[in-house]
Amino acid sequence: xxxxxxxxxxxxxxxxxxxVAMLAALPIAYALAWMLARGRFPGKVLLDGVVHLPxxxxxxxxxxxxxxxxxxxxxIGGWLENWFGVSVLFRWTGAAIAAAVxxxxxxxxxxxxxxxxxxxxxxxxxRTLGAGRARVFWSVTAPLSLPGVLAGxxxxxxxxxxxxxxxxxxxxxxxxxxATLPIAIYSALQVPGGEAGVVxxxxxxxxxxxxxxxxxxxxxRRNGRSGHVL
Amino acid sequence: MSFDIDVTVRLGEAVVGAVVPDxxxxxxxxxxxxxxxxxxxxxxxxxxxxxxxxxxxVRVGGATLFDSAAGIDVAVQDRRCGYVFQEPRLFPHRRVxxxxxxxxxxxxxxxGYDDMVALLGLAHLLDRWPATLSGGEAKRVAIGxxxxxxxxxxxxxxxxxxxxxxxxxxxxxxIERLRDTLRLPILYxxxxxxxxxxxxxxxxxx
Numbered sequence: 300x301x302x303x304x305x306x307x308x309x310x311x312x313x314x315x316x317x318x319v320a321m322l323a324a325l326p327i328a329y330a331l332a333w334m335l336a337r338g339r340f341p342g343k344v345l346l347d348g349v350v351h352l353p354x355x356x357x358x359x360x361x362x363x364x365x366x367x368x369x370x371x372x373x374x375i376g377g378w379l380e381n382w383f384g385v386s387v388l389f390r391w392t393g394a395a396i397a398a399a400v401x402x403x404x405x406x407x408x409x410x411x412x413x414x415x416x417x418x419x420x421x422x423x424x425x426r427t428l429g430a431g432r433a434r435v436f437w438s439v440t441a442p443l444s445l446p447g448v449l450a451g452x453x454x455x456x457x458x459x460x461x462x463x464x465x466x467x468x469x470x471x472x473x474x475x476x477x478a479t480l481p482i483a484i485y486s487a488l489q490v491p492g493g494e495a496g497v498v499x500x501x502x503x504x505x506x507x508x509x510x511x512x513x514x515x516x517x518x519x520r521r522n523g524r525s526g527h528v529l
Numbered sequence: 530m531s532f533d534i535d536v537t538v539r540l541g542e543a544v545v546g547a548v549v550p551d552x553x554x555x556x557x558x559x560x561x562x563x564x565x566x567x568x569x570x571x572x573x574x575x576x577x578x579x580x581x582x583x584x585x586x587v588r589v590g591g592a593t594l595f596d597s598a599a600g601i602d603v604a605v606q607d608r609r610c611g612y613v614f615q616e617p618r619l620f621p622h623r624r625v626x627x628x629x630x631x632x633x634x635x636x637x638x639x640x641g642y643d644d645m646v647a648l649l650g651l652a653h654l655l656d657r658w659p660a661t662l663s664g665g666e667a668k669r670v671a672i673g674x675x676x677x678x679x680x681x682x683x684x685x686x687x688x689x690x691x692x693x694x695x696x697x698x699x700x701x702x703x704i705e706r707l708r709d710t711l712r713l714p715i716l717y718x719x720x721x722x723x724x725x726x727x728x729x730x731x732x733x734x735x
Contacts, residue, residue, distance in 0.1 A: 420618055426605040427577050427612040428632030428678040438631070442622050 302499060310503050313479040316391055317459040320398035321406075321452055328406035328451060335407065336414040353465075354404040362468025365397055369469070393470035394477040398459035405458050406451035413447020414440070446519055453515045457508050480504050531682070531714030532559055536575045536585035536595075540568065546585070547572040549716070549733050555590065556712040557730030558704075560719060567735050569718040570615070573684045576716065577612050578605035589682045590714060609636065611680030615687050617667035619659035625670050626655040632678025639711045642677060648710070649673045649703050665696030669703055676707070683707070683715040689724060704728060 302310075331350055335343065353361050369376040369387055379385055387393035417440055425435045463481040470477040472486060484500045487493035531554055537546030545568030549559060561569050574580035576587050578594065581602065587595040589610075594603045619628050629642065629651070638645070646652050649669045659667060668688055675683060688704065689697045705728065708715060719725055725732055 418618075420614070420616075421620060423579050423605075424612070424614065424618045424620075425631070427579070427608075427610055428674065429606045429609075429635035430632075431606050439620065 302503075306496065306499060306503075308475065309478065309480060309483045309500065310507070312391065312475070313460055314507065316395045316398055316479055317456050320395040320402055320459040320462075321455040323395065324399040324403050324406055324455055325448075325452065328403055328455070329410055329448065331403075332407045332410035332414055332447075332451075336411045350407050351404045353401050358401065358462075358464025359468045361400060362397060362465035365393075365400065365465065365469040369393065369396070387470070389470055389473050389476060391476050394462075394466050394479060395459075397465040397469045398462040401462050401465055402455035402458040406455040409451035409454055410444065410447045413444040413450070416447070417443045449515045449519055453511050456511050460504070460507060460511075480507075531555060531557060531590065532576075532716055533588040534572070534576060534586070536572065536582040536587060538571060538575060538580060538582050540571060543568070545571045547733075547735050551588075552731060554714075554730070556714055558708045558715040558717055558728055560717045560725040560729040560732045561735055562719060562722075562725045562732050563735030565720050569720075569735055570686050572735070573612070573686050573716065573718055577610050577684055578603065578608050592681075606635075609679055609681040611675030611678055611683045613668075613672050613675050613683065613685045613688050615690055617659070617662075617664075617671040619662075619667055619670060619674075621659050623659075624655070625651065625657050625659065625662070628659065628670055629655075629674050629677055631674060632680075636679030638677045638679050639713055640676065645673050645677055648706060663696065664692050665699045668692065668696075668700050672700075672703060672707070676711070676713075680713070683713055685715060685717045687719055688717075689719070689721070701728070 331346070334340075335347055335350070366388075367373050369379070371377060371380050371386060376386065376388070379387070387396060421439050421443070422435050425439045430438060460479070461481055462479070463485070466477060466479065467482055472478050472482050478486065480500055480503065484497055484504075487496045487500065531552060532549045533551035534547065534549040537544060547561065547568075549561070552559070561572060563569055571580055575582045576589070576594070582595060582597065584597045585595070586593065586597070593599070593601050594608050595601060619625075620631065623631070629645070633642070640648065646655070649672060651669060651673055654662065654666055654670065659670070662670065672688070685704070689700055692700060701724070707713070708728070708730075717728060
């Protein structure tokens with residue numbers, strides 16, 4: 300089975316969009332997971348709901364809402380246009396935003412669980428040993444919640460890689476910009492005689508997902524843990 | 530002056546409190562003695578700053594750590610308190626040596642790292658992960674870690690609980706050695722009369 304240049308470009312584009320989306324969503328996901336796991340504030344239930352919205356909404360609706368927000372006259376799109384003169388519509392950055400929004404709830408869920416699983420008595424010990432808030436976080440809470448972070452990264456990357464509905468609604472199907480693996484597979488299916496390409500791209504999707512999974516298990520092991528990431 | 534404590538706190542329905550009068554000595558092991566469930570651990574938490582008393586004061590070695598009347602409440606990390614909890618609570622993601630060194634940034638410990646390792650017999654454990662230690666070994670590491678954090682006093686919460694007879698003796702000997710070599714005030718919680726009898730410089734009932 301050999302790939303032509305166009306197919307390699309699709310794979311690279313998908314990895315770029317999925318990776319950027321996942322990495323950009325990671326700090327936001329950790330902060331949200333932290334607030335949901337530890338925070339006590341009014342509106343927590345509402346925040347929880349909003350974070351999970353992309354998980355339960357039809358992806359097309361999420362894509363359409365993103366389109367409204369990022370359109371040149373929309374609230375975020377207008378701001379980007381005025382200040383930076385850029386637009387994410389029909390661009391790979393837009394596809395990454397859609398993928399990040401769709402991946403966020405899964406990442407928050409995984410990270411939140413592992414933050415809730417951190418033994419808070421260990422944080423108390425760290426404080427009695429002289430650690431201030433920041434050191435307690437970086438030396439105890441963060442490393443102990445790492446399995447959840449890795450799980451969240453795998454889930455987020457896989458979800459971002461598979462994103463279809465929100466992406467195609469938000470930034471359309473532009474070859475070389477927004478046509479990721481699922482969108483390219485869908486397009487190939489519409490073309491008579493495209494089956495061979497479909498098989499290759501689908502095979503690549505399986506391979507990418509497996510690599511992400513194995514990589515994260517390996518990272519977790521190297522970190523001195525025997526548990527599984529997922 | 531070792532401990533001068535008078536604290537109360539409301540925990541749900543119960544009011545927990547204790548008075549440890551100033552004994553004029555500057556070291557020694559004070560046993561806080563009483564049956565299970567009277568809130569001895571809560572008193573230690575108040576001395577450490579992990580639990581905020583409703584009223585009262587905590588003074589150790591002449592330094593005021595908490596005084597509700599004067600509005601003083603020193604942060605946990607600044608109290609220079611070595612707290613040995615009932616469970617060892619070692620950091621599972623750090624080897625024994627890294628656990629021991631965790632608090633060393635805070636100040637000069639009463640005894641150096643190498644001396645501590647020798648005193649508590651930890652030399653052969655330094656490269657191990659906490660999960661591989663026996664109960665007695667983990668307890669000794671926890672004691673060493675607390676002392677190396679530049680502690681000016683020690684709090685020990687039933688350090689012999691959940692240890693079998695052999696391990697109890699091993700940890701008890703270590704504690705006696707600390708009591709007699711380091712000039713540190715120790716506040717020690719137990720409900721075991723024989724243990725109190727053997728270790729205490731003085732006993733305060735709760």
